[in-house]
Amino acid sequence: MVKPQKSKDQILKEVVELTLRLTSQGKKITRFEIGEPNFPASHRVIRGLTETLRKEKVVGYGPAAGLPELRKALAAELSAEHNTRIEPDQILITPGGRFATFAAITSFVSSSERVLIPQPAWPAYEECVDFIKGRVIHFNTRLDDGWEMDLGRLETQLRKGVRLIVLNCPNNPTGKVMSKKKFVEIVDLAQQYESMILSDEVYDKYVHAKSPSILESEGENFVYVNSFSKQFSLTGWRIAYLVTTKEKALRIRRVIQTLITCVPEFIQRAALVAIKSGRTEAQRNINSIMKKVELTCRELSRIDVSFYKPEGTFYVFPKANKPNFDSARFAKLLLEQYHVSISPGEAFGNYPAFFRLAVSLPAGQITGAIRAIGKATDAWS
Amino acid sequence: MVKPQKSKDQILKEVVELTLRLTSQGKKITRFEIGEPNFPASHRVIRGLTETLRKEKVVGYGPAAGLPELRKALAAELSAEHNTRIEPDQILITPGGRFATFAAITSFVSSSERVLIPQPAWPAYEECVDFIKGRVIHFNTRLDDGWEMDLGRLETQLRKGVRLIVLNCPNNPTGKVMSKKKFVEIVDLAQQYESMILSDEVYDKYVHAKSPSILESEGENFVYVNSFSKQFSLTGWRIAYLVTTKEKALRIRRVIQTLITCVPEFIQRAALVAIKSGRTEAQRNINSIMKKVELTCRELSRIDVSFYKPEGTFYVFPKANKPNFDSARFAKLLLEQYHVSISPGEAFGNYPAFFRLAVSLPAGQITGAIRAIGKATDAWS
Numbered sequence: 001m002v003k004p005q006k007s008k009d010q011i012l013k014e015v016v017e018l019t020l021r022l023t024s025q026g027k028k029i030t031r032f033e034i035g036e037p038n039f040p041a042s043h044r045v046i047r048g049l050t051e052t053l054r055k056e057k058v059v060g061y062g063p064a065a066g067l068p069e070l071r072k073a074l075a076a077e078l079s080a081e082h083n084t085r086i087e088p089d090q091i092l093i094t095p096g097g098r099f100a101t102f103a104a105i106t107s108f109v110s111s112s113e114r115v116l117i118p119q120p121a122w123p124a125y126e127e128c129v130d131f132i133k134g135r136v137i138h139f140n141t142r143l144d145d146g147w148e149m150d151l152g153r154l155e156t157q158l159r160k161g162v163r164l165i166v167l168n169c170p171n172n173p174t175g176k177v178m179s180k181k182k183f184v185e186i187v188d189l190a191q192q193y194e195s196m197i198l199s200d201e202v203y204d205k206y207v208h209a210k211s212p213s214i215l216e217s218e219g220e221n222f223v224y225v226n227s228f229s230k231q232f233s234l235t236g237w238r239i240a241y242l243v244t245t246k247e248k249a250l251r252i253r254r255v256i257q258t259l260i261t262c263v264p265e266f267i268q269r270a271a272l273v274a275i276k277s278g279r280t281e282a283q284r285n286i287n288s289i290m291k292k293v294e295l296t297c298r299e300l301s302r303i304d305v306s307f308y309k310p311e312g313t314f315y316v317f318p319k320a321n322k323p324n325f326d327s328a329r330f331a332k333l334l335l336e337q338y339h340v341s342i343s344p345g346e347a348f349g350n351y352p353a354f355f356r357l358a359v360s361l362p363a364g365q366i367t368g369a370i371r372a373i374g375k376a377t378d379a380w381s
Numbered sequence: 382m383v384k385p386q387k388s389k390d391q392i393l394k395e396v397v398e399l400t401l402r403l404t405s406q407g408k409k410i411t412r413f414e415i416g417e418p419n420f421p422a423s424h425r426v427i428r429g430l431t432e433t434l435r436k437e438k439v440v441g442y443g444p445a446a447g448l449p450e451l452r453k454a455l456a457a458e459l460s461a462e463h464n465t466r467i468e469p470d471q472i473l474i475t476p477g478g479r480f481a482t483f484a485a486i487t488s489f490v491s492s493s494e495r496v497l498i499p500q501p502a503w504p505a506y507e508e509c510v511d512f513i514k515g516r517v518i519h520f521n522t523r524l525d526d527g528w529e530m531d532l533g534r535l536e537t538q539l540r541k542g543v544r545l546i547v548l549n550c551p552n553n554p555t556g557k558v559m560s561k562k563k564f565v566e567i568v569d570l571a572q573q574y575e576s577m578i579l580s581d582e583v584y585d586k587y588v589h590a591k592s593p594s595i596l597e598s599e600g601e602n603f604v605y606v607n608s609f610s611k612q613f614s615l616t617g618w619r620i621a622y623l624v625t626t627k628e629k630a631l632r633i634r635r636v637i638q639t640l641i642t643c644v645p646e647f648i649q650r651a652a653l654v655a656i657k658s659g660r661t662e663a664q665r666n667i668n669s670i671m672k673k674v675e676l677t678c679r680e681l682s683r684i685d686v687s688f689y690k691p692e693g694t695f696y697v698f699p700k701a702n703k704p705n706f707d708s709a710r711f712a713k714l715l716l717e718q719y720h721v722s723i724s725p726g727e728a729f730g731n732y733p734a735f736f737r738l739a740v741s742l743p744a745g746q747i748t749g750a751i752r753a754i755g756k757a758t759d760a761w762s
Contacts, residue, residue: 009638036441041434050431053422059617060417095476095619095641102640111492127639236440237645238476257390258508259483259640260476264618267645 006328008123008347015331019341030369031361033341035172037233037314038360039285045232048273052266059265064257065249066093066241067268073275074241082215089246092253093263093271095238097202097227102128103255104198104223104242105164109134113163116195118149119349120317122172125198137162138349143319147176147308151185158193165190170203170211173317173348173356175293175310183212187219197222202240205231205286207312220245223252232274232282239263239271289314292366293359299367303374316357317345320377325353330380338372387709389504389728396712400722411750412742414722416553418614418695419741420666426613429654433647440646445638446630447474447622448649454656455622463596470627473634474644474652476619478583478608483509484636485579485604485623486545490515494544497576499530500730501698503553506579518543519730524700528557528689532566539574546571551584551592554698554729554737556674556691564593568600578603583621586612586667588693601626604633613655613663620644620652670695673747674740680748684755697738698726701758706734711761719753 006014012033019029053059065071071088078086094100101124109115111133117125118139129136137157141147167186170177178186190197199214199222214222227240244252256262274282296316297309307318320330327344334340345354359366387395393414400410434440446452452469459467475481482505490496492514498506499520510517518538522528548567551558559567571578580595580603595603608621625633637643655663677697678690688699701711708725715721726735740747 034441041440046434050434053427053431059422059615060415061617098639099641124639131636131639234440236442236643236647238641238643255512258479258505258512260480260619262617262619264645264648266617 006346009127011328011344011347012123014328015335015341015343018332018335022335022339027339029335030340030365030372032357032359032369033343034360035315035343035358036235036360037230037285037289039233039289041233041237042274042278042281044281045234045270045274045278049266049270052269062262062265062268064262065253066091066263067265067272070268070272073272077275078215078243082213084215086215086243087246090243090249092242092249092256093268094240094242094256095260095263097200097225097229097240098124098128099238099260100223100225100227100240100242101125101198101200102131103252104225104244105129105134106132107248107252107255108196108223109163114161116154116157116162116165118166118168120173120345120351120354121166121168121348122200123347125166125168125200134163140350143306143308143354147171147174148178148182149186151189154186155189155193158189158195162190162193162195164196164198166198166200167214168200170201170207170310170312172203172313173315173343174308175313175315175317176308177207177209177211177311180212184217187214187217191219191221194221198225199223200225202227202230203313205283206290206314208290209311211312215243220248223248228271228274231286232278233285234271234274237267237270239267289360292361292363295363295366296357296359296370299370303370304377305373314359316359317348317354318357319354320380322353322377322380325380327352327355330376331355334373334376338369338376340369340372342373387727390508392709392725392728393504395709396716396722396724399713399716403716403720408720410716411721411746411753413738413740413750414724415741416696416724416739417616417741418611418666418670420614420670422614422618423655423659423662425662426615426651426655426659430647430651433650443643443646443649445643446634447472447644448646448653451649451653454653458656459596459624463594465596467596467624468627471624471630473623473630473637474649475621475623475637476641476644478581478606478610478621479505479509480619480641481604481606481608481621481623482506482579482581483512484633485606485625486510486515487513488629488633488636489577489604490544495542497535497538497543497546499547499549501554501726501732501735502547502549502729503581504728506547506549515544521731524687524689524735528552528555529559529563530567532570535567536570536574539570539576543571543574543576545577545579547579547581548595549581551588551691551693553584553694554696554724555689556694556696556698557689558588558590558592558692561593565598568595568598572600572602575602579606580604581606583608583611584694586664587671587695589671590692592693596624601629604629609652609655612667613659614666615652615655618648618651620648670741673742673744676744676747677738677740677751680751684751685758686754695740697740698729698735699738700734701736701761703734703758703761706761708733708736711757712736715754715757719750719757721750721753723754
């Protein structure tokens with residue numbers, strides 16, 4: 001009998017629900033499953049929001065593309081960071097990276113057109129492609145290959161006609177940061193076959209060394225996505241931005257205008273404060289999270305799992321060295337018996353032997369929780 | 382030669398752009414074109430937002446359906462208001478009424494399916510249907526019929542197979558409030574032909590007498606939309622809500638989850654304050670706007686236009702008694718020569734002899750501006 005397949009969304013939801021149920025029963029759960037930074041939003045940024053509201057009581061509709069001052073500031077920052085020239089007209093402000101992703105996909109992909117999503121991947125890409133009835137091409141990568149994309153296999157797919165490739169570097173869930181050389185090769189190949197590139201770079205501040213960026217490539221067939229969520233711990237504020245050519249921006253702008261009118265101005269004003277005077281504080285918090293990722297890796301190397309040591313993000317994606325491992329079932333068992341919550345690998349593609357640890361929790365909880373994972377994997381059969 | 386048709390969106394945009402250009406040149410413009418209430422957001426509501434942010438520094442993702450407390454409060458309020466029983470599970474919180482409209486349409490209408498939109502109408506309905514490649518059926522109503530929908534003609538359309546009918550009562554732009562009897566007849570007819578009803582009731586607080594509501598009808602084939610925007614002057618905050626059956630809510634919830642994750646929690650907490658302790662203040666402001674609508678009507682009756690006296694909303698939709706009137710050209714002329722800004726009737730359907738006045742401006746500006754409109758229409762040829 002074939003087991004009915006659960007949606008990726010459902011797999012994650014079950015873990016969170018069980019976590020909350022156990023918490024409500026008074027259990028102390030070590031939460032390795034939350035994909036959000038755990039540092040607080042900056043006082044300055046919060047004040048940026050509250051001051052805007054205090055000063056201007058009537059806060060009406062704003063431009064669909066976003067606040068001109070914010071787009072100008074982002075253009076200047078991105079131009080300097082990537083040694084290129086980005087104009088404010090190339091930038092749109094969106095309610096979260098998810099909406100930026102959706103807006104890009106719905107603007108350029110028609111139903112039945114092929115979208116190549118390297119796996120493992122954040123489930124949202126696939127959800128957005130499904131939403132517009134596009135066709136998802138799962139492009140598997142493997143731990144044994146250091147999560148590298150095979151260019152030969154990629155070209156085979158591109159030859160069949162791919163409308164859009166999703167790149168996510170640094171990668172959620174693996175923490176992989178491609179070499180600049182590899183990144184450029186992929187971009188060149190995509191352009192050769194006239195495939196668009198959606199480059200999700202929301203973890204670009206969670207790196208030891210600068211990660212490659214689509215903004216440093218030639219060509220016009222791209223949409224760059226970044227977000228205030230992970231950079232400034234503003235996940236629930238729903239504010240992100242995308243960069244593309246001016247013509248493409250006009251097209252995507254229409255999605256914002258038709259679906260949501262605009263992002264609230266007070267949130268955009270706060271975001272402006274964040275990039276103008278919140279970078280140092282945020283980077284300090286990010287660096288502290290990345291130290292915890294290193295601690296996590298040290299602890300993981302003491303138990304019977306294989307993993308790629310992340311060059312970026314706050315995720316580690318280890319593999320249990322057990323045949324017939326079922327990480328969805330394992331996640332449930334780990335929660336119930338050891339009070340540790342993880343995200344099963346199936347949520348990110350066909351990776352039942354893997355699980356994702358999001359290392360945004362107090363450092364003191366890490367060692368014990370990894371040891372518990374070690375015990376639980378040892379006991380697995 | 383056929384004049385290339387401008388989009389409704391473009392028609393409105395040109396008026397706003399010219400208004401802003403003249404304003405920047407130091408001209409004082411009477412702005413009858415802004416579809417937003419001009420009273421300030423309540424102190425209490427703003428404090429509701431800022432206090433939430435002060436108390437909880439990490440504001441993370443929330444449930445896609447919306448904050449349980451807010452949904453519970455809305456369910457209680459709507460149940461009492463409409464003498465019915467609405468459960469929290471029937472309610473979803475959305476980033477604005479536009480998104481609620483889009484989410485409902487994309488959840489239940491497939492490409493090529495027919496959506497009947499009575500005209501004149503807020504352009505967003507058509508934009509949302511166009512977005513998902515549905516087929517818009519324009520259903521004209523006429524000033525001479527008191528903007529009533531003809532049931533015989535409606536049935537002819539329904540017989541052809543209509544997936545969804547949009548109702549907007551009180552109506553933007555006409556200010557028409559249907560009788561309860563007529564509303565029920567339309568709803569019954571739609572149900573007889575298995576057409577869904579999207580009932581946009583965002584102006585239901587801008588009335589002299591209670592307007593009919595889909596929440597007081599039998600049947601399950603509906604989505605009710607309302608918003609905090611016009612009720613509490615929170616347009617730029619982007620928060621609204623919809624009510625439907627539990628099953629349909631689960632389906633629409635998926636749109637929120639896929640596209641935006643959730644509405645920021647601090648905005649939802651402020652909305653909760655609004656409905657718990659902001660109603661009296663808001664209704665006082667609304668009543669003051671409605672008095673200005675009456676003043677506007679008195680002044681309009683002194684110039685050479687025909688109009689329906691609104692029973693709701695803060696709009697009046699007069700018709701110039703001139704053959705070959707072109708309200709898009711008139712709007713431009715009125716702005717340049719008389720510094721009065723209006724919305725051309727073409728933005729709401731095939732109504733070139735009409736224009737919309739949004740009466741959310743200081744009372745002192747009304748008399749002079751209407752007299753200017755009178756002079757400009759007299760001079761029209």
